[in-house]
Amino acid sequence: MRVLIIADALFSTREAAMLGRLEVGLADEGVRPLVAIPAGTEVPDQVGRMAPVIAYERSPLPLGWRFAVRPFLRELRDVLDESELRLDVVHAFGGSAWRFGLEIARQLDAGLTLEVWRTGLVDRLRGVKRLAHHSGHEARDGERDRERGEIPLVLTAPDRVVERAIADAGIGIPTVLAPWGVHAAAEPRAVCGGSTIGVILAGGGRDPHHAAAAFEGWVRSIEGSKPMLLFADAKLAERAGLWKLAGAFGVRDRVSLVDDLELRRDLALRADLMLHPDARGERRTLVLDAMAVGIPIVAAEDAAADELIDGRTARLVRTPQAEAWRAAISALVTDPTAARTLGASALAYAREHHRASAHLAATIGAYERLTLAEQAPVPWPGETS
Numbered sequence: 368m369r370v371l372i373i374a375d376a377l378f379s380t381r382e383a384a385m386l387g388r389l390e391v392g393l394a395d396e397g398v399r400p401l402v403a404i405p406a407g408t409e410v411p412d413q414v415g416r417m418a419p420v421i422a423y424e425r426s427p428l429p430l431g432w433r434f435a436v437r438p439f440l441r442e443l444r445d446v447l448d449e450s451e452l453r454l455d456v457v458h459a460f461g462g463s464a465w466r467f468g469l470e471i472a473r474q475l476d477a478g479l480t481l482e483v484w485r486t487g488l489v490d491r492l493r494g495v496k497r498l499a500h501h502s503g504h505e506a507r508d509g510e511r512d513r514e515r516g517e518i519p520l521v522l523t524a525p526d527r528v529v530e531r532a533i534a535d536a537g538i539g540i541p542t543v544l545a546p547w548g549v550h551a552a553a554e555p556r557a558v559c560g561g562s563t564i565g566v567i568l569a570g571g572g573r574d575p576h577h578a579a580a581a582f583e584g585w586v587r588s589i590e591g592s593k594p595m596l597l598f599a600d601a602k603l604a605e606r607a608g609l610w611k612l613a614g615a616f617g618v619r620d621r622v623s624l625v626d627d628l629e630l631r632r633d634l635a636l637r638a639d640l641m642l643h644p645d646a647r648g649e650r651r652t653l654v655l656d657a658m659a660v661g662i663p664i665v666a667a668e669d670a671a672a673d674e675l676i677d678g679r680t681a682r683l684v685r686t687p688q689a690e691a692w693r694a695a696i697s698a699l700v701t702d703p704t705a706a707r708t709l710g711a712s713a714l715a716y717a718r719e720h721h722r723a724s725a726h727l728a729a730t731i732g733a734y735e736r737l738t739l740a741e742q743a744p745v746p747w748p749g750e751t752s
């Protein structure tokens with residue numbers, strides 16, 4: 368089986384670790400992976416270890432993705448040194464890569480898997496389905512255009528919250544539950560035991576009020592604790608105005624801003640505590656990686672993130688108030704036993720529910736639904752199943 372993993376710019380950087388694990392796992396199972404990321408995006412170290420990495424152009428025009436496919440296919444043919452291209456599955460990560468992935472699948476008679484990594488993408492699925500139904504353009508250069516209803520399509524959901532949202536929307540596309548996986552440590556880290564406590568402030572900063580409250584709560588928790596240093600994602604800090612706040616509170620000497628923190632997991636996973644103020648229903652394997660080594664987490668409550676369980680995998684903060692964050696942070700940094708107990712519980716949860724091997728098996732299962740001969744084509748709007 369040959370699979371093209373195509374990621375948009377956000378996924379190419381933010382989830383490079385997960386994509387790299389998937390790429391290596393597929394290769395170990397005899398699947399031949401290829402990886403495509405947007406042109407101009409630096410190839411992360413975690414990606415491309417077992418597969419060729421090919422750049423694709425994104426057009427600013429609404430339908431520009433159609434015209435970008437043909438040069439991409441020529442480059443793909445050159446990379447593979449094959450006169451006849453063949454793909455079995457295209458797996459698109461990131462909503463802005465869906466249409467491009469669909470057109471590649473159409474041109475190469477491949478099945479299509481769409482990763483629905485957050486509930487906010489569910490409404491887009493109907494549009495993608497209508498687009499897949501449209502066949503008004505002509506095939507060129509001997510590339511056969513697909514007939515109506517022939518593109519096998521399967522969705523993958525990283526947790527049951529997304530799976531339920533897809534089912535409730537009545538989209539009518541088969542969905543495979545494939546929880547993202549990480550490698551769990553044998554033992555949790557011994558956190559909060561050193562002379563200085565390192566704190567990671569992670570997330571995309573899309574909930575700036577919670578991010579600012581988390582930062583102020585950390586500032587307030589400094590008093591009465593060991594010395595603490597904060598390492599904040601630079602994009603989050605920019606969106607929430609944290610550098611200005613750091614100046615106002617007089618703590619800039621304790622704060623470091625880290626570009627692309629999620630690519631710097633070597634730094635993040637040495638922390639004593641992780642703060643995650645985003646409550647946007649987005650999956651992040653950085654949080655799972657922290658759980659998988661036993662780092663205690665203080666996070667904003669998020670009903671759409673089922674891995675965040677108060678008292679089991681994290682301490683949850685329900686309101687974007689600095690005092691609530693201060694109380695949750697202080698309860699851990701002043702009590703190393705409580706911090707380590709929470710970290711160990713989170714590690715056990717990650718080991719049980721988010722193994723990399725289970726994610727790989729579920730993903731391959733989704734591909735097999737597309738490639739097995741008995742898999743019936745998915746009906747498009749207006750057809751009956």
